[in-house]
Amino acid sequence: MQPKEYVLLLGADQYLRERAFSGAKEAIGLPVWAASEDAVRRLNRTFDTMLSADPKDADSLLRAIRTHAARGWHPRVVVPLNDWTVDSANVVNRTLGLGGLDDTAVTNARNKHAMKLALLTAGVRTPRSRLVQSDEELLDAVEDLGLPVVVKPYDFGGSGGVVLATTREEALAALAESKGVIAQYGAAFNILGDKYLVEQFVDSDDEVSVEVLCGAGRAQVLAVTEKYLSPRPWFAELAHLVPSHRTGDEALTDLAVRACVALGIDRGLAHVEIKFGADGTPWVIEVAARPGGDGIMDQVERAYELNPYRLHVGSYLGVDLLGTVAAAVPVRTSAIAFLKAAPGRILDVLDGKPLPPEVRSVNIAAKPGDLSHAAKNWSTREGLVELEWDELFDAKTPLPVTVAKDLADQIFVTGEAAGA
Known part of the structure; x- marks a missing residue:
């Protein structure tokens, strides 16, 4: 029987990761599969096939993969798209002889203590x-x-x-x-x-993430994303804008590249979070061995007219795409901001008013009766808005946050306080 191949994406059925399917299709003309613990009850029809397996558990994945192997289907490669699947994808890839990251790179990317030690050993500036x-x-x-x-x-x-x-x-x-x-x-x-x-603590509210395509001992920056954070003492991400006005800052991009090399990430996109001290010095806070989340990849695609998931999957397939990344330039500004209702119980959700011209999409996640809490992390959001401008900003603009706040104030009616 002639073997039939597919690319298995882990975490691709997660909200705001949907464009990974299209990117994989661009990278290679093979069926694109995903995995879900209960593919029968949670069937995602975007994908060519859904494995009934826990994408976070290598043993579960291997059992499902071997079931389909008996029918002639074999994965060409398994590609992780979020933090929770980096380890499971790597175990499956190594077990089946499909390549993948070195185990040390996985540890460095998932264990922040090991990450810090590796960065400091390599002379990469980190707190x-x-x-x-x-x-x-x-x-x-x-x-x-x-x-x-x-x-x-x-x-x-x-x-x-x-x-x-x-x-x-x-x-x-x-x-x-x-x-x-x-x-x-x-x-x-x-x-x-x-x-x-x-x-x-790096005492600053200036923070970016750098999206980097990695290769063996080298890497190339694709985009710099401006980050907007909630008031202290928390660090919830309120918005992301691509490209940051810091795009092209060689000290910044060199630091991001050196961080990826220091951790041994030799394939796929990495997401490097960097803060700037009061004197402007950049400090690496964290590095993730996967594409940026929170819809950042969608903003990169709109700004650069290039699907970054194609680069991520292509790199896992062994294709050298660093030259493609080096040639990429932004043609517009794109942003995603998260809707935040005032603290309290949401009494009503008023949707349907005219939207500003820069709005490309709105998603309202909250409903009447929900409690709105102070912005602490991803779990305290009430929705999102995506924005686009036909210009590139030369300084940090407050627009993503101000537009999102104006919309949230229009949409959500809150009552008694819910506490912090």
């Missing part, structure tokens, strides 16, 4: 940090690092459990809050959440 489990270890770390500090889980994402502390008492409260987030979400995301990182 000092300590790994802790208890209140006593936390206070020792504060004594060593000095205040203020940021407390966060060492293996989570989405700004979940990331809290700024300016005093010892706030640090203890931050650790308790971080542990609470892991208790709530850890099992769903299949993470340990048993340790926490205490990190020196």
